[in-house]
Amino acid sequence: MRAAVTAPAKVAAEPDRKERIRRWRKGFRRRETWAAYAFLSPWIIGFLIFMAGPMVASFVLSLTDYDALGSPNLVGWANYEQLLSDPKVAKSLANTVVYSLMVVPGTMIVALALAMVLNRVGTRSAGFFRTLFYLPEVTPKVAVGVLFLMLFNGQVGLINEFLGLFGIQGPAWSTDPDWVKPGLVLMNLWSVGGTVVLYLAALKNVPLDLYEAAELDGASPWRRFRHITLPMISGTLFFTFIVQTIAALQTFDEAYTAFYGSTASATYSSDAALFYLIYLFQQAFQFLHMGYASAMAWLLFGIIMVITLVQVKVSKRFVYYEGG
Amino acid sequence: MLKQRKGVLFWVVLIGASVLFLYPFLWVISASLKPRSQVFDNKLVPDQVRPENYVDVWQAAPVLDWFVNSVVVALAAAAAVTLVSSIVAFGFAYFRFPGRNALFGLVLGTMMLPAAVTMIPVYLIWNSVGLANTQVPLWAVNLFGSAFYIFLLRQFFLGLPRELFEAARIDGASHWTLFWRIAVPLCRPALIVSFIFELKASWSDLLKPLIYLRDPELFTLPRGLKAISDQFGQSGEQQWEVVLAGSVITTVPMIIVFFLAQRYFMQGIATQGRKG
Structure with missing residues (x-):
């Protein structure tokens, strides 16, 4: 499944957790990894701005009386x-x-x-x-x-x-x-x-x-x-x-x-x-x-x-x- | 040996269903050409043909503006989502890197999230940068790619033989070259599927134009049709012939696109199914 890069590690039986973390960190030193994240970056940025951020904001808003005009006041679980x-x-x-x-x-x-x-x-x-x-x-x-x-x-x-x-x-x-x-x-x-x-x-x-x-x-x-x-x-x-x-x-x-x-x-x-x-x-x-x-x-x-x-x-x- | 007899019932169902599916289209087109008093006579061939209904709707509302707006928004939405989703999809398909599976899981997870959850904060974001009453929010989010298309395009990229890329790498091609010169030309049909699907989705959307657009001259066709239906159909003199002409103008462009690109529509649905 994985390509040649990680093949030798597979020969060793079940790498333990430390080994996996070490490999994970080593992965970030490869140029390929950075190239991959460059390709992914538009989605990651979009996810943070238009999904993750708004989800948090939406939950916080749900605990307020925000009406788009004044500033929001926390009301606890009152809306629910x-x-x-x-x-x-x-x-x-x-x-x-x-x-x-x-x-x-x-x-x-x-x-x-x-x-x-x-x-x-x-x-x-x-x-x-x-x-x-x-x-x-x-x-x-x-x-x-x-x-x-x-x-x-x-x-x-x-x-x-x-x-x-x-x-x-x-x-x-x-x-x-x-x-x-x-x-x-x-x-x-x-x-x-x-x-x-x-x-x-x-x-x-x-x-x-x-x-x-x-x-x-x-x-x-x-x-x-x-x-x-x-x-x-x-x-x-x-x-x-x-x-x-x-x-x-x-x-x-x-x-x-x-x-x-x-x-x-x-x-x-x-x-x-x-x-x-x-x-x-x-x-x-x-x-x-x-x-x-x-x-x-x-x-x-x-x-x-x-x-x-x-x-x-x-x-x-x-x-x-x-x-x- | 498994010879299937096609009984009368079989043909009744098939032809009956075909008539049911086609009839509403014929009814709308026919009724949109009738004078007001005859709209509901439910005859397939109008007693009296009145093409002026189309002139009426043209004069009653800025239909041409709406049409242009719809075309611009749908093209921008489709182009943006196709280009960016293909870049991200290539990232997931070609590279082996730490965090890949977790991130891809996250991409798929976002498909489950109802739009209602992020709708209000996203509106507040666009409002705070002064773009609330513009068409920008209708397509600009697509500049960051979209989960369904990333999934769809990744499938196609995964189908390309890896040796192709490795040979190019040995010849010194950059990652971008692999994507732009090899993967994209080979996956053109998939890119067209993505483009067409988003074109249709964006063309039909009502909720976003309802939320973002205040000025009537900024409306897209569906938003405009809603306005016409409110004003001429559901209140006032019940000028349904005007509403019908508006419906035809809103629907026909997509039907033309569908006939031109049928093959890609069918491919797109097939991929949707594979997700399950």
Whole structure:
């Protein structure tokens, strides 16, 4: 693995800690090391200025009452205590979690179904359909939000007109608090294209002889799916599960565009589309409660960390890694 | 032997899905050409074609300014992130040095950090140097590289045969020459992937323009579309035909880029998956 420079040291069994530190320090006397750090320097500087520094600053801010105008006063944990009793934090958190619980599995199931269909058409036409499915994903989310308002309009929207063909009276998607989030989920299923492309690539990597052997043994299509396809692509499924969850918890663009333009809109006042990041943005940049918003950001960070850790733990039981 | 029968259901799903994916585009383009009273007739072919909607949106808002702003910001963001990330990625791919794995772990770790955590302090930094109401914060952070692209490009650099670099070293080439004259030309497709992905991300971004831009003539297209939607769609006379024309103007440039660079989009997604 390591190149010739360190090869002789590997012959000696397990260098002890002192030896490793000595080698580490010796490494810094080599010109190559300095050259390497020169190449890395832009990222290191950027990390310090725009990540590490702001993280510390954000935590300190979260302990103050900073409002962007006066100077900040330390208030201890008051912001965090206030978070717990702020009904809008609870509401926005609930909205975000409910939405994520719908959109993440929804996206995964629809994308997998489409990928499996594409996996059965010839390579040429698969390329064509793949392009077609991906197209909505290059549409800016702002435009998706605008589109939602029109297509999902309760009275004159295309969706309800379509449902009407089957004699179904569609709900008022954009104003009924119970239907806003399901509507947004449906709208977002339009942009599953990227996930379809990922799943298709994973499906193409499943060795065909596995299916042939299973068919010889008389396994039904469902059992082939359940015991070959699913385990073989579980790595990719798990990856998208984590990435989609993190993204869903930070939903902003389409909901903010659709519902936070005019304070007169029904959904604005019912808070049905108040996602966590929208409330955080309002607190930080509209009410200028930057200390409070910083505390909100850390709560979000904590929630994302916990959810991701749980996902990783749980996945250990379900994800199959070839040769691992 | 594994002959797959493609039943009726198969074709229904495939064609049905294709229609579902394509229809909204057709609906928007068609509706953007309709007079106000017919926008919601949901007909695919307008009874009456009214291209003046595009003139209206042009007159109602500085759309040309927004377009130019979007192009400038997206190009600057994409160029900066590609150049700098490739330099850093080469550092990780070529050299063996103490701290490499720890630092690379840190790079990957930053991908987990929600932007919300650093958003406020980063805003205060730009504000304190007097650049808050300018476009600089929308792209200048990219001058320091970005984790996802560093990861992506490092993968490609690692795929180059090491002998190539060693031969050049023996001939007396500097490290920079290895990077600029050997690694970069050989990894052009990967650089294009990175460029295109950031172009798309920057073009679509709403949050940063919302935070940083106050003056309407500084807006990018998505920020502008949000303003048009607030002003003409959600309040006032509900001039959705104007909002629709704005949506088309915001969306079409990226669709053209996508068609020109499809191959690179697909490669980029494939690499994303390998991260897992």
